[in-house]
Amino acid sequence: MTAPVLTIHDLHLSYPARGATGTVHAVRGVSMEVGAGEVVALVGESGCGKSSLARAVLQLRRPDAGRIVLEAPDGPLPLHELTGNALRHARRWMQVVFQDPYASLDPRMSVGDAVAEPLRAFGLARGAESRKRVAKLLEQVGLGSAVASRFPHELSGGQRQRVGIARALAPEPRIVLLDEAVSALDVSLRAQVLNLLLDLRRDLDLAMLFITHDLAVVRAIADRVAVMYLGELVEVGFRDTLLRSPRHPYTRALLDAVPVPDPARQAGRTLVALGGEPPSQESVPRGCGFANRCPLAEERCFSERPRLRPVDGTAVSCHLA
Ligand SMILES: Nc1ncnc2c1ncn2[C@@H]1O[C@H](COP(=O)(O)OP(=O)(O)OP(=O)(O)O)[C@@H](O)[C@H]1O
Ligand code: SF4
Numbered sequence: 470m471t472a473p474v475l476t477i478h479d480l481h482l483s484y485p486a487r488g489a490t491g492t493v494h495a496v497r498g499v500s501m502e503v504g505a506g507e508v509v510a511l512v513g514e515s516g517c518g519k520s521s522l523a524r525a526v527l528q529l530r531r532p533d534a535g536r537i538v539l540e541a542p543d544g545p546l547p548l549h550e551l552t553g554n555a556l557r558h559a560r561r562w563m564q565v566v567f568q569d570p571y572a573s574l575d576p577r578m579s580v581g582d583a584v585a586e587p588l589r590a591f592g593l594a595r596g597a598e599s600r601k602r603v604a605k606l607l608e609q610v611g612l613g614s615a616v617a618s619r620f621p622h623e624l625s626g627g628q629r630q631r632v633g634i635a636r637a638l639a640p641e642p643r644i645v646l647l648d649e650a651v652s653a654l655d656v657s658l659r660a661q662v663l664n665l666l667l668d669l670r671r672d673l674d675l676a677m678l679f680i681t682h683d684l685a686v687v688r689a690i691a692d693r694v695a696v697m698y699l700g701e702l703v704e705v706g707f708r709d710t711l712l713r714s715p716r717h718p719y720t721r722a723l724l725d726a727v728p729v730p731d732p733a734r735q736a737g738r739t740l741v742a743l744g745g746e747p748p749s750q751e752s753v754p755r756g757c758g759f760a761n762r763c764p765l766a767e768e769r770c771f772s773e774r775p776r777l778r779p780v781d782g783t784a785v786s787c788h789l790a
């Protein structure tokens with residue numbers, strides 16, 4: 470990995486439980502790094518805390534505890550300590566693309582104005598200079614500068630997602646967090662947008678934290694993969710190593726649950742259906758979070774919490790790894 474552009478250390482985020490007393494522990498002690506120009510995929514089933522982790526990193530919701538350091542061109546920025554203007558300015562270096570670009574685009578704002586908005590907000594360009602940069606960004610995302618005068622409702626889903634990406638790239642961030650950013654696109658558009666992101670990574674040395682539940686996307690884009698379960702990272706490793714020889718029982722179950730397109734291979738494969746449900750995040754177990762579903766669980770798994778530790782170049786949180 471190259472020098473980290475984002476360092477997350479022991480991050481915790483909780484919410485008051487909806488409609489009840491109690492606390493939802495959505496992120497529980499996550500530590501990870503993303504290198505400059507590196508793509509890290511964050512995977513795990515629905516509700517495991519992926520979006521919460523992104524929200525906490527972006528400081529859209531203040532974490533309960535933990536450090537988040539962003540390496541800006543003029544030095545490291547401790548996001549967890551910043552407030553007000555300092556935090557607003559720091560955001561320039563870390564942008565986000567959400568799943569639904571329609572929800573994040575103002576319907577009354579033209580595409581050109583939407584992409585120019587961060588340039589204005591961060592004081593980077595105005596007037597003719599801003600229009601020039603917007604045209605270039607729209608070209609970069611493969612839309613062409615002519616769409617600048619169009620409005621979000623005139624565009625297709627894929628085009629809107631590209632506008633979202635152009636907008637995120639406008640302030641020249643070091644890292645972009647993408648939360649299911651290609652999930653709503655059909656297969657061919659998804660491939661186009663993924664290729665675009667890979668080009669941008671190459672051309673701009675852009676780092677990405679890519680949240681997805683789609684393993685085909687992981688295969689296409691990730692350098693490393695982080696597997697999340699019940700608010701914790703259970704395995705982090707290089708893509709090919711992790712996909713070829715997953716070490717954590719949950720990663721194995723997750724990979725086995727993916728349908729194999731080739732029936733000949735499917736036949737010879739033991740499909741471990743992932744039985745049961747994760748425990749409630751309001752009463753997180755004392756031991757391993759995966760123990761109640763794990764085919765290998767033994768006594769200590771229910772009392773001792775495993776920690777992420779290195780195993781042959783991969784980090785795994787399992788007593789038996
Ligand atoms: N605003 C909130 N208030 C209370 N609980 C919340 C809130 N937002 C999320 N949660 C809970 O926090 C946990 C983690 O949610 P999160 O949205 O981070 O999961 P996720 O991994 O992004 O899931 P998905 O793949 O479905 O997007 C879930 O139990 C969820 O119900
Ligand atoms: S620590 Fe125990 S329960 Fe948890 S994944 Fe490993 S074997 Fe399974």
Ligand SMILES: [Mg+2]
Nearest residue numbers: 519520521648
């Ligand atoms: Mg989510």
